[in-house]
Structure formats: C-alpha cells, structure tokens
Amino acid sequence: MASTTAVRRLQQIQRNLTSSASESSYKKKFRIAVVGSGNWGTAVAKLVAENAAEKGQFFEREVRMWVREESVHGRNLTEIINSEHENVRYLPQVTLPTNLVADPNLQNVAKNADIIVINIPHQFLKSVADQLKGIDYSKKVAISCLKGIDVTPNGPKLLSDFIHQHLGLHCGVLSGANIASEVAREKFSETTVAFPVAPNYEQGEPDAPLMKELFQRPYFHVQMSDDTAGVSIGGALKNVIALGAGLVEGAGWGDNAKAAVMRRGLIEMSQFAADYFPSFRPETISTTSAGVADLITSCAGGRNLKVGREFARSGKSIKQIEADLLNGQSAQGLVTAEEVYELLTKQNRLEEFPLMVTIYDIINNGLPISELPNRIRE
Numbered sequence: 001m002a003s004t005t006a007v008r009r010l011q012q013i014q015r016n017l018t019s020s021a022s023e024s025s026y027k028k029k030f031r032i033a034v035v036g037s038g039n040w041g042t043a044v045a046k047l048v049a050e051n052a053a054e055k056g057q058f059f060e061r062e063v064r065m066w067v068r069e070e071s072v073h074g075r076n077l078t079e080i081i082n083s084e085h086e087n088v089r090y091l092p093q094v095t096l097p098t099n100l101v102a103d104p105n106l107q108n109v110a111k112n113a114d115i116i117v118i119n120i121p122h123q124f125l126k127s128v129a130d131q132l133k134g135i136d137y138s139k140k141v142a143i144s145c146l147k148g149i150d151v152t153p154n155g156p157k158l159l160s161d162f163i164h165q166h167l168g169l170h171c172g173v174l175s176g177a178n179i180a181s182e183v184a185r186e187k188f189s190e191t192t193v194a195f196p197v198a199p200n201y202e203q204g205e206p207d208a209p210l211m212k213e214l215f216q217r218p219y220f221h222v223q224m225s226d227d228t229a230g231v232s233i234g235g236a237l238k239n240v241i242a243l244g245a246g247l248v249e250g251a252g253w254g255d256n257a258k259a260a261v262m263r264r265g266l267i268e269m270s271q272f273a274a275d276y277f278p279s280f281r282p283e284t285i286s287t288t289s290a291g292v293a294d295l296i297t298s299c300a301g302g303r304n305l306k307v308g309r310e311f312a313r314s315g316k317s318i319k320q321i322e323a324d325l326l327n328g329q330s331a332q333g334l335v336t337a338e339e340v341y342e343l344l345t346k347q348n349r350l351e352e353f354p355l356m357v358t359i360y361d362i363i364n365n366g367l368p369i370s371e372l373p374n375r376i377r378e
C-alpha cells in the first residue's frame with residue numbers, strides 16, 4: 001500500500017494542478033475536437049460537449065467528432081449522429097448533445113481545433129496519426145484516452161509520446177475506472193488526467209486546470225496527476241489482467257481465484273512501469289482511478305473480462321469471440337498481451353512476468369487454464 005506521505009503528496013499535486021482555472025487566465029476560447037467515435041470515444045465526446053456548452057468562458061460551443069464513416073442500415077453513421085443525436089452503432093440509446101457534430105473528415109476536424117481529444121482503439125493509432133500529418137500542431141494540444149502501449153525495438157513507448165513524436169503535438173493522458181456505458185449514462189465515475197506543461201508553453205495557453213474543466217462533470221470526477229507513465233501503463237496492462245480474470249471466471253473458479261489474478265496483476269503492472277519508465281510512481285497504481293480502481297472495474301464487468309470468460313467457456317478462438325461478442329468494438333487486452341509477450345521474449349524476460357505470459361499462452365498457445373495457479377505460484 002502507498003504510504004501516508006505518498007497519499008499526501010498526491011493530494012498536494014491535485015491541489016496545485018487544479019487551483020487556477022479562471023476565465024482571465026486564457027488568451028482565447030478554445031475549440032475542442034474528438035478523434036474517435038467508438039464506445040468510449042463517443043462517451044467522452046458527449047461529456048466534453050456538455051462542458052463546451054456550459055462553460056462558454058473557456059470553450060467554443062461546437063465540438064467536432066471524427067467518425068470513421070460507415071453505413072448503418074443504408075445510411076451514413078455521421079448523418080444518423082447529426083440528425084438523431086445518437087451513435088446507434090457504438091453507443092446506442094444514449095442521447096448526445098446537439099453541439100456535438102459528427103464529421104467524417106479527419107484533417108478538417110484536427111485542423112480547426114485547439115484541443116484534440118484522441119480516443120481510438122490503440123492498434124489504429126499509427127494509421128490515424130499518419131492521416132493526421134501535414135497540420136501545424138505547434139499551437140495545439142491533445143489528450144490521449146487510449147489504453148495501450150507502443151512496443152518498439154528499444155522497448156515500450158507511451159502512446160502520448162508516440163503522438164508527440166509523430167505529429168509534434170503536445171499530449172497528456174486520461175485514464176480511469178471508466179466503463180463507457182456507465183459514464184455515458186451519467187453514473188458516478190472517477191478518472192485520472194495527467195497533462196504535463198508543454199515544452200513551448202506560453203501564458204494563456206491550455207494547461208492542467210483547463211484540462212480539468214474540460215473533463216470534469218458532476219458525474220465524472222477528475223483527479224489530476226503528474227505521473228503520465230503511471231496513468232498510461234495502468235490503463236494498458238489492466239486490459240491483459242482483465243482477460244485473465246475472465247479466464248478464471250469462465251473456468252468456473254470463484255472470487256478468490258479472481259482476486260489472486262488481480263493481486264498478481266497489480267504487482268506486474270507496477271513492476272513493468274517501474275522497469276521501463278523511471279518517472280513512474282507506484283502510488284499511481286495503488287491510489288488513483290487509473291490504477292487499482294480501473295483494474296477492479298475491468299475485472300468486474302469490462303469487455304476484456306467478457307472475452308476471456310467466453311474463451312474459457314466456449315473453446316472458440318479468441319478473435320472469433322471478440323468479433324461475436326463485441327460487434328465491432330475492441331478488446332484491447334488481446335493486442336497488448338501480444339505486444340508485451342513479444343517484448344519480453346525479445347528481452348528474455350518472460351519469467352519475470354508470469355501472469356501476463358500465462359494469459360498470453362492460454363489464449364494463443366493452447367495452455368490449459370488449469371496451469372495458471374502453478375505458473376503464478378511465488
């Protein structure tokens with residue numbers, strides 16, 4: 001557990017980061033765009049559009065959301081969203097604010113924005129970032145709501161760093177115990193946001209207090225953090241652990257088994273973050289919504305849990321289950337498990353992360369679930 005000093009330090013950071021959002025602090029009203037319109041993409045677009053409508057002292061009213069165009073019952077999804085104010089494909093039965101405008105033109109959405117909220121399944125980030133090239137991002141900032149990592153031959157990279165290096169776009173992160181359907185239905189949730197000061201920051205430009213204004217809702221409480229690595233890695237790796245929780249649930253084991261998977265998962269999440277990201281602080285995992293709370297909610301009712309559970313019950317391939325169960329949505333733990341496994345294999349470190357390796361071996365290499373307890377015995 002985190003020490004009292006660590007918890008106090010976190011509270012102090014929160015106070016520092018949230019003390020000064022006032023209208024006079026900023027040089028203009030900022031225009032918000034959302035890149036992505038899946039399950040979470042649309043839920044976040046809804047809440048930032050609510051804030052844009054209510055907080056006219058900070059934000060322009062209209063929020064543009066990039067929608068990868070597709071046809072739903074013979075109609076364009078953008079046309080449906082803009083006329084019926086509902087994303088019938090990825091977030092059905094939730095009414096969206098009328099100031100949220102769906103736009104199929106990615107460049108158009110990004111070019112006209114000051115603050116870009118990026119929210120797509122992480123396996124598509126590289127191709128979307130390539131399509132976003134050619135815009136001057138020097139006066140824009142971004143927040144990544146993706147949960148994943150980028151694995152390179154030199155080790156793992158945070159997705160916010162990938163965005164910065166690929167586009168020259170300063171990028172913070174948002175991650176937390178945030179099952180999209182609950183947030184979209186305005187059921188109380190918390191989240192964690194890290195938005196470090198941009199290297200070329202000038203007075204009056206978007207800062208951490210403004211980011212809190214952007215996301216904070218009465219039903220969605222924002223904790224600020226200065227630990228970008230911890231916030232990002234918690235969200236990425238819990239997806240793998242939630243698959244494991246699903247496996248033991250599907251195998252008919254009890255809550256004790258699931259708790260054992262979560263306990264071991266917390267250790268491996270912290271170990272991975274500490275080994276690869278020197279700025280990581282363990283209390284981000286043990287105290288914030290982006291850490292232990294996200295692990296708990298994901299292992300209780302997330303998509304990764306459901307996919308892992310069905311794998312254990314049905315014996316179908318994991319990809320088939322993802323397609324059958326999620327209807328075009330993504331279980332990010334499948335990609336992350338593979339990325340982590342490849343990295344650990346290359347670096348000859350498989351034995352140091354037995355839970356994540358075992359989950360990968362069960363879903364991809366035919367390892368029986370009954371082997372899991374032996375593999376993680378300490």
Ligand SMILES: NC(=O)c1ccc[n+]([C@@H]2O[C@H](COP(=O)([O-])OP(=O)(O)OC[C@H]3O[C@@H](n4cnc5c(N)ncnc54)[C@H](O)[C@@H]3O)[C@@H](O)[C@H]2O)c1
Pocket residue numbers: 036037038039040041042067068090119120121122124127128145146147148178179180181328329330331332
């Ligand atoms: N859904 C949740 O409850 C939730 C909550 C918190 C965080 N997240 C994270 O948010 C991120 C986005 O997840 P989501 O739930 O919005 O997405 P999703 O799983 O609903 O995926 C569907 C989206 O992917 C898009 N897509 C499909 N193929 C694509 C391609 N080739 N290129 C670009 N986009 C493509 C679709 O157009 C659609 O917008 C993920 O990293 C996820 O882990 C999700």
Ligand SMILES: O=P(O)(O)OC[C@H](O)CO
Pocket residue numbers: 147176177178179180239242294297298301302303304305330331332
């Ligand atoms: O449904 P999952 O497994 O993608 O998890 C959703 C969120 O990340 C929970 O915070």
